[in-house]
Amino acid sequence: xxxxxxxxxxxxxxxxxxxxxxxxxxxxxxxxxxxxxxxxxxxxxxxxxxxxxxxxxxxxxxxxxxxxxxxxxxxxxxxxxxxxxxxxxxxxxxxxxxxxxxxxxxxxxxxxxxxxxxxxxxxxxxxxxxxxxxxxxxxxxxxxxxxxxxxxxxxxxxxxxxxxxxxxxxxxxxxxxxxxxxxxxxxxxxxxxxxxxxxxxxxxxxxxxxxxxxxxxxxxxxxxxxxxxxxxxxxxxxxxxxxxxxxxxxxxxxxxxxxxxxxxxxxxxxxxxxxxxxxxxxxxxxxxxxxxxxxxxxxxxxxxxxxxxxxxxxxxxxxxxx
Numbered sequence: 457x458x459x460x461x462x463x464x465x466x467x468x469x470x471x472x473x474x475x476x477x478x479x480x481x482x483x484x485x486x487x488x489x490x491x492x493x494x495x496x497x498x499x500x501x502x503x504x505x506x507x508x509x510x511x512x513x514x515x516x517x518x519x520x521x522x523x524x525x526x527x528x529x530x531x532x533x534x535x536x537x538x539x540x541x542x543x544x545x546x547x548x549x550x551x552x553x554x555x556x557x558x559x560x561x562x563x564x565x566x567x568x569x570x571x572x573x574x575x576x577x578x579x580x581x582x583x584x585x586x587x588x589x590x591x592x593x594x595x596x597x598x599x600x601x602x603x604x605x606x607x608x609x610x611x612x613x614x615x616x617x618x619x620x621x622x623x624x625x626x627x628x629x630x631x632x633x634x635x636x637x638x639x640x641x642x643x644x645x646x647x648x649x650x651x652x653x654x655x656x657x658x659x660x661x662x663x664x665x666x667x668x669x670x671x672x673x674x675x676x677x678x679x680x681x682x683x684x685x686x687x688x689x690x691x692x693x694x695x696x697x698x699x700x701x702x703x704x705x706x707x708x709x710x711x712x713x714x715x716x717x718x719x720x721x722x723x724x725x726x727x728x729x730x731x732x733x734x735x736x737x738x739x740x741x742x743x744x745x746x747x748x749x750x751x752x753x754x755x756x757x758x759x760x761x762x763x764x765x766x767x768x769x770x771x772x773x774x775x776x777x778x
Contacts, residue, residue, distance in 0.1 A: 457514035458499045461627040461650035462619030463492055469614070470500055474511065479504065480612035481587040484569075486600045487616030489699060490649030493596040496616070497565045498522060501530045504592060505559035518559055528557040531564045538695075539760075540572040545579045552583065552591045562591045569595040570602035570758045577604050584610040602758050618648020632657060647706050647723050666703065673704050674730050677777045684774075688767035697763060698754050705750040711735050712743035737777040746774055 458467045466485075473479045483500075485493040502512035502522040512519050521527035531551060533544055548564055556562050566572075572580075580593075584607065587593060600608050600615065624643035627650065628634040634642070634657070645666075646653040656662045676687055691697060710722045714735035722728055735743070749770045756766050 457512055457519075458496075458503075459514070459631075460492055460496055460499060461631075462623045463496065463616055466496060466614050466616060467499075470496075470503070471510075474503055479592070481591065482584045482593050482595075482611045484595045484597065484600060484603070484608060484611035484613045485616060486597050486613060488598055488618065488647075488649055489702065490646070490651035490653075490655070491616045491618060492650055493616055494565065494567060495651065497594040497596060498525075498530075500592075500594060501527070501561075501563040501565065504561040504563055505529065527559065529559040529562045531562065533564060533566045535568055535571040538571065540566065540569065540576055542573060542575040542579050545572075545576045549579075549583055552588055552593075556590055560590070562588075564591065564593045566593065566595045568597065569607070570597045570599070574604070577607055581606055581610065598758075599755075602755060619650050620648070621646075624648075624650045624653055628653060628657075641725065644723055644725055669700055669703055670707060670724070670727055670730075673707055674727075674734075676771060677734055677774060680776070681772065684771040685768055688764055688771055691767055692764035698757055701750050701754045701757075705747055705754075707731065708743050708746040708750065711738060712740050712747065715740035715743055734777040738775055742775045749773055 458471075460467055470479070485496055487493050499512060502514075502519045504511075505518040505522065505527065506512045506516055507518065508516060512522075514523070518527065522530055525532070531548065533540065533548055536544060548566075552562055552564060554562075566580075569577075583591075584593060595603075595607070595611060597603055600613055621640070621643045624646055625636075625639040628639035628642060629636055632654075642653045642656060645656075652662075672687070676684055679687070691700070694700060706723050707727065710724050710727070710731045711734045713719070713721045714731050715738065719728065719732065722731060724731065753766045753770050757763055
């Protein structure tokens with residue numbers, strides 16, 4: 457019972473490696489936020505400690521503890537503030553050197569490893585190269601290219617791609633009891649990220665926040681130089697800036713599609729009118745440049761550049777849609 461939405465190929469690959477006794481001890485799950493990286497990592501942790509013939513069974517004590525995030529041998533390491541730090545890695549290395557408390561494997565899930573400082577990443581290298589026999593490390597990152605090549609080369613890399621809309625919608629209907637129309641809408645808005653859709657079901661305030669962020673974007677597209685500079689200063693202080701820029705990337709990609717006459721492929725259906733208006737003033741090439749610019753700034757932010765200066769340069773390059 458992996459209970460993963462989409463990524464059947466990844467589940468089958470991991471399942472076969474467990475059956476054959478050849479499970480990698482260092483893995484890297486790469487893909488956009490909400491695509492299912494961490495969920496897959498937790499499922500693998502359950503499978504590694506489950507006693508059933510076809511793990512994870514979802515019924516045994518180990519599976520139950522992992523599901524409740526209470527298994528003593530499964531460790532989640534997340535960024536401390538904006539960065540994952542060397543002290544966290546050293547503490548993890550000490551813990552991994554100890555024998556498991558109750559399971560067969562200690563499993564460390566290092567979330568958002570692109571946020572690791574260079575010192576933290578370098579400190580982890582030896583553990584990735586020669587992990588203790590009873591330890592498995594699973595790193596997650598939005599993009600493998602954001603990590604040190606020496607980190608990537610020591611891991612089995614699995615790139616999780618966006619999940620099809622219909623797959624997400626079906627899972628929302630069958631697993632969560634969501635009405636068909638709402639499931640289809642959420643699946644489209646998720647942009648291939650089932651985790652985002654599941655979070656919205658738990659917190660409908662996320663939809664309101666998304667609406668406010670897109671309102672701001674649509675204002676900035678029509679704004680002048682000084683309004684954009686002022687916005688850059690405010691945006692640079694946001695803790696969720698990388699996620700915000702990912703949302704804006706999808707909107708600009710919608711503008712590009714609309715400019716090419718492909719309105720049926722637009723993700724932000726509730727913003728179709730604004731997207732179409734922008735596409736009436738901007739070319740597909742201009743929208744594509746904005747998409748690439750957002751991707752560059754997101755990558756630079758993860759490398760700890762000056763956020764305000766990066767945002768200013770990006771916003772001033774946008775063509776005005778008026």
